[in-house]
Amino acid sequence: MSLVEEESQVADPAPQTEVDLEEGSWSELLRPRHLAATVTLCLGVALFAFNEFFVSTALPTAVAEFGGAALLSWAFTLYLVFAIVGGALAASLKVRFGARNTLIVAALVFATGTAIATMASSMPQVLAGRVLQGFGEGIIAALCYALIPELFPQRLVPKIFGAEAIVWAAAAFGGPLISGLLTEYWSWRAAFFVNIPAAAIFIALVVAILRQPKQSPRAAGSVPLLRLVAFGFGIMLISLSNTAADGYSMSALLAAALAVFVATVHFDRRSPQSILPFGAFSFDRPLGTGLWVVLLMPLAQASGSVYLVYALQHLWGFGPTAAGFSNALMAISWSLTAIIVASLRSHETRVRLVWTGPLFLCLGLGGLTLAVASGEYGLVFVSQSAVGAGFGLCWGTLSQLLMNVSSIEERDKTSALLPTLQSAGYAIGAAVFGAVANAGGFDEGVSARVISAAMLGVFALGCVLAAASLVFGIRTLRLARCEGRATIQ
CATH class of the missing domain: 1.20.1250.20 (MFS general substrate transporter like domains)
Structure with a gap:
């Protein structure tokens, strides 16, 4: 039986007294009522954090196998651009399709991208996998934040943020080490592949703790595709500025990116969606x-x-x-x-x-x-x-x-x-x-x-x-x- 029904998302949380706010404890995160939700959100963050450190360690070896060193920076740039675009789209997708369906599809997209990169025979295929990884993980990370006040009482919200900080520290400390060992003693592909079973566990947990609301999803209007493309284009201009041949070109690209962001925010404020x-x-x-x-x-x-x-x-x-x-x-x-x-x-x-x-x-x-x-x-x-x-x-x-x-x-x-x-x-x-x-x-x-x-x-x-x-x-x-x-x- 689901621990959380998404129809509760639209309800205003009940007021809590000061005593209630001070009663949260770390042990509550590990109790049966909250354990699955804690593991789910931390695993969603871990997919993002460990993937970043795993790939940064393994990619140079992939480049050495395939050639195409000039494309190395694009493996990070494309991942980041599509992660940001996915994150910007996440709230709209949650309203339109529900958190459960959105997270499952995003995890499948992430796993598909991981599989493509793992089995790649050239750098362009690795880049294609990175695009899907970034888009899927951007949605997952964003919705894991959005679900925190819905899956936990307010007194436990600080604790779940603390737990996610532990995940980030573990990724920063252990990610490069584990990825380096996998790459050195097995293959760089193994450092990519470990994301697939992690994504499968994440999907199983999402299915266990979330279910679609009984009422139909709320109307979300049209997807703001043009603004999302503009936002992604601005990030791309920033990334391209790092490869500029001289300071003037770099400054021009950064100025163009700033103009795109200002215009995008301006139009977004005027939009009903x-x-x-x-x-x-x-x-x-x-x-x-x-x-x-x-x-x-x-x-x-x-x-x-x-x-x-x-x-x-x-x-x-x-x-x-x-x-x-x-x-x-x-x-x-x-x-x-x-x-x-x-x-x-x-x-x-x-x-x-x-x-x-x-x-x-x-x-x-x-x-x-x-x-x-x-x-x-x-x-x-x-x-x-x-x-x-x-x-x-x-x-x-x-x-x-x-x-x-x-x-x-x-x-x-x-x-x-x-x-x-x-x-x-x-x-x-x-x-x-x-x-x-x-x-x-x-x-x-x-x-x-x-x-x-x-x-x-x-x-x-x-x-x-x-x-x-x-x-x-x-x-x-x-x-x-x-x-x-x-x-x-």
Whole structure:
């Protein structure tokens, strides 16, 4: 028998007392009532997280077998573009077909893409598989967020965000190791194939815990295909900017992408069938300013995720494993901090900590800037711990707050937008910091002095973006309190 009926999705959650909000415990996630839902949502996130780390480790070996090194970056670009498009479409699909059917079909699309990539005999076939993987997983990740307030009582929402943080940390730490072992001692295809049984388990769990509503799905109107294509095209322009031959071409592509995004958001706000929730990216609503935080924090952090390992290797002579540990340290810090915050019994205390997340991110990126300027590599690891703690302090609570300040009718749009916007932030950040690094003379074989100067520009800009996210974070809390929406609704 199903644990959850989707018809309950349209009902406004019953008000809960402060006592109720403080009674959530980690053990409840593992009790029979919530265990299947916990495993399902964590597995949905794991498909996205582990797939990213597995493939990044295995793809270079596939390129060596097939040739076509020029297509390597497209294996990541196409996956990301279609994951973002799938995430943007997820809320509409959920309304039109129901979460159960949408998740099953998305998982089948993901598994089909995985099978195509696993059995590929050329790089174009791998790329075709990556397109399907990205589209399916973008929908899955978005709906796993959207289902959190429907599958769990509000008191357990912080705990499920903490559990998902553990999944991300496990993926960042263990993904490259497991994929490397599979690739080295078996085949790169094995690193792809492990996603297929995981997708099958996910489908079985979805079937077990969700069922279609008794009433017909609500009318969702036409699919906003043109706006989705425009959004994907903007992300593609950003990705193409990384391959531009000179700074002028890169700047032109980034400017064109910005124009596409601004126009798309403008037209979406005027459409009766909008992709974005009402008030998205406005400066006078808590939802709008909160979404800026969700975009800017990963955008700023992309400075470290793209260039830090390279800097450790070429400025301080670290080996690949030791240099890669800096990213693992960030993930571990994120996970541990998220667990501590989720364990706090007072929701109000968690909300008060939201602004400290961007602050720690700003301090961490400032530390990376200082490390490059002074040549003190020890600051790198302290700074990475601060960056991870920044996300752990605020990410789960901020996500829950943005769901709370959304209307019941638009909560699906907000929830599905969160992982999509996070991915977009990383994509935009990679392009922007690529432009900054290239403008600073960054290139293969340049001197340590040139690398240091380029990295200073990269991390300094990261600090500015993190500071902007701090301003938006503080404003989000003020606006939410003015509206009386800072507590759980």
